[in-house]
Amino acid sequence: MEALCPISLRRCERPPEMQLGAMAGQVDDEGLDGSGIPIRQLCRTSAPILSLARLTSAPIPARPHRLRPRTPCGPSRGPVLLASRAGIILLADAAHPAPSVLSSMVLYHLAVFKLPVWVLRRIEKIMRSFLWMKPGATPGTRPHPLVNWRTVCRPKELGGLGVLDLERFGRAMRLRWLWYAWTDPDRPWIGTENPCDDTDMELFRASTEITLGDGAKCLFWHDHWMQGGALRHQFPDLFTIATRKRRTVQKELHQQNWIRSLARISTMAQLQQFVALWTTMQGVALQPHPDLIRWRWTESGIYTTASAYRYQFMGSCAPFRSAKFWKGHAEAKCRFFAWIALHGKILTADNLALRGWPHDPICKLCQIHHETVQHLTLDCHFSTSVREQIFAWNGTIGVPPPPGGNSLNDWWDETISHLPKEKKREASGAIIYSMWGVWKERNRRVFQNTALQPAAVAALVKEDIAQRAYAHTQDPGDGIVAQQS
Ligand SMILES: [Zn+2]
Numbered sequence: 121m122e123a124l125c126p127i128s129l130r131r132c133e134r135p136p137e138m139q140l141g142a143m144a145g146q147v148d149d150e151g152l153d154g155s156g157i158p159i160r161q162l163c164r165t166s167a168p169i170l171s172l173a174r175l176t177s178a179p180i181p182a183r184p185h186r187l188r189p190r191t192p193c194g195p196s197r198g199p200v201l202l203a204s205r206a207g208i209i210l211l212a213d214a215a216h217p218a219p220s221v222l223s224s225m226v227l228y229h230l231a232v233f234k235l236p237v238w239v240l241r242r243i244e245k246i247m248r249s250f251l252w253m254k255p256g257a258t259p260g261t262r263p264h265p266l267v268n269w270r271t272v273c274r275p276k277e278l279g280g281l282g283v284l285d286l287e288r289f290g291r292a293m294r295l296r297w298l299w300y301a302w303t304d305p306d307r308p309w310i311g312t313e314n315p316c317d318d319t320d321m322e323l324f325r326a327s328t329e330i331t332l333g334d335g336a337k338c339l340f341w342h343d344h345w346m347q348g349g350a351l352r353h354q355f356p357d358l359f360t361i362a363t364r365k366r367r368t369v370q371k372e373l374h375q376q377n378w379i380r381s382l383a384r385i386s387t388m389a390q391l392q393q394f395v396a397l398w399t400t401m402q403g404v405a406l407q408p409h410p411d412l413i414r415w416r417w418t419e420s421g422i423y424t425t426a427s428a429y430r431y432q433f434m435g436s437c438a439p440f441r442s443a444k445f446w447k448g449h450a451e452a453k454c455r456f457f458a459w460i461a462l463h464g465k466i467l468t469a470d471n472l473a474l475r476g477w478p479h480d481p482i483c484k485l486c487q488i489h490h491e492t493v494q495h496l497t498l499d500c501h502f503s504t505s506v507r508e509q510i511f512a513w514n515g516t517i518g519v520p521p522p523p524g525g526n527s528l529n530d531w532w533d534e535t536i537s538h539l540p541k542e543k544k545r546e547a548s549g550a551i552i553y554s555m556w557g558v559w560k561e562r563n564r565r566v567f568q569n570t571a572l573q574p575a576a577v578a579a580l581v582k583e584d585i586a587q588r589a590y591a592h593t594q595d596p597g598d599g600i601v602a603q604q605s
Contacts, residue, residue: 230290234315240286244269247283264475266465275430276446279439281459285429291320292428298324299423302337302413325350327423327431331412332404335369338411340378345369345411346400355393358382373406439463440529444536448548451588454556461555462529464493484565485558496562497555498528502574507554509578514550514585549585557581 226243229235251272252263273288274280297314298321300307316324321342330338330345338345341352341359352359359365361384364372372378378401385391417427445458460466469491472479483491485502497503532551536544561577564570572580 226286227289227293230286231293231296232315234294234317235286235290240290243286248272251281251283266460266467267463271463274436275433276442277438278433278436279442279463285432288432289425289429291323292425292432294320295324295327295423295428296425299413299415302328323428323432327416327428329414329416331414332369333407333409333411335371335373335406335411337413338369340367340369340372341365343369346404351397355397357387357390358385358393358397361385361390369404369411370406373401373404441533444532444544444548445552447545448552449545449585449588449592450549450552450556451584454552454584457556457559458552461493461497466493466496466559468493468496480566484562494528496558498531500558502561503554503558505574506558506578506581507551509575510550510554510581510585511547513578513582514546549588553581553584553588557584 226235248265248269249263252265253261254263257263270285271279272281273283273285276282294314294316297316301310301314325342325344328344330343332338332345335345341362342350342365344350346354348354352365361382363381363383364377367377367381372381379398382390382394385394414421415423415427417431418424440462442459445455445462448455448458450458457466465471467477469479469481469483470493473481481490483489483495483500485496486500489495489500532548535551536547539547557577557580560580561572564572
């Protein structure tokens with residue numbers, strides 16, 4: 121087990137009081153520190169959560185912990201090193217948001233055990249609270265997610281935030297057991313029970329190609345050693361009546377043993393499949409070398425956890441091209457706002473109505489049309505005026521949105537499609553900041569009863585863009601932020 125898992129067996133023998141269930145039960149009760157990350161809880165719960173005992177949801181008493189920040193911690197940015205009593209160190213900074221840090225805490229467990237569903241759901245609940253909880257919210261406040269968690273957990277290029285889907289990632293990590301059982305049979309745990317279930321096995325077989333050698337490793341009915349997939353799928357009626365379902369190809373081909381296991385053929389369909397299988401078997405010949413296996417999702421043919429994780433999203437469609445705003449020249453919070461807007465989930469009047477929350481259906485900016493995401497971000501003449509002033513300022517030639525026409529996503533793609541790479545990022549940044557400025561103006565009118573004209577909003581947006589550009593101006597010589605000339 122040690123050869124596979126980065127954690128020693130000695131740590132696995134720690135008492136069950138450090139179990140994962142405790143983490144799920146305690147974090148909700150605490151507030152956040154100045155950096156927006158609950159350092160105390162992370163330290164407490166980042167203790168080794170390994171135990172061979174069954175996980176329990178029963179609460180346990182909190183244990184003392186230590187926090188050893190190794191680098192200066194800013195109020196909201198800057199790296200924070202978290203060291204637990206067991207030496208597991210986590211790094212949280214602006215580039216690694218809290219959900220990713222939290223998910224990293226359970227990776228040790230996921231590599232070895234199949235976590236119960238309730239544990240995964242509780243961890244997801246904590247991660248969801250981190251993402252959607254209002255900063256400074258009192259403990260116990262219920263978050264109001266704007267985007268479905270399954271969407272959040274999709275890769276960025278598929279419209280998500282790239283937060284790890286723990287269930288899928290755990291499955292991807294467990295496939296490592298099956299891979300090493302094939303490729304490194306000298307490992308000491310070979311022959312013991314592994315944590316993989318039937319779904320894991322199916323995923324592994326669908327992800328691998330086997331070149332038949334001596335047939336001593338691959339299973340006759342289950343593995344993909346024939347063209348067209350596993351025999352159990354090609355001949356399902358025969359597999360139902362087969363008496364020895366887990367024998368290797370070598371044993372089944374020896375003296376035609378596979379025919380003896382199909383002695384219970386009784387229907388015409390089974391007989392037809394038997395003839396087809398018999399015909400197929402005539403072309404099979406064992407080779408003197410061992411069976412070879414190849415991972416289908418990497419060029420090298422070697423298993424990687426990342427490729428196994430990505431494969432589980434195969435067939436998913438992206439709702440929009442995400443590169444345009446993730447690579448746009450804008451702050452992370454503004455790109456995050458653009459991501460929500462492209463999903464159509466910002467809390468405009470139409471979405472407030474869906475939630476049954478108080479709202480004014482008329483747009484606060486033009487006082488004419490109904491307030492929707494499409495109207496506020498694209499069609500409203502106030503938004504258009506702000507955006508045109510920004511485009512005129514930075515030299516972007518904007519495409520006017522056709523009335524009642526395409527969506528924000530289509531208009532955005534059309535606007536930046538003809539631009540060179542770097543200019544695309546600038547134009548996307550201008551679009552993001554324009555939407556952000558209009559959204560803040562809308563909120564000022566709703567919550568503060570104050571109003572600015574489009575020119576004033578555009579001036580604020582220009583200031584945001586200029587400040588962001590200044591902050592990202594790096595001196596190539598020593599990496600120090602250059603002084604404004
Ligand atoms: Zn309007």
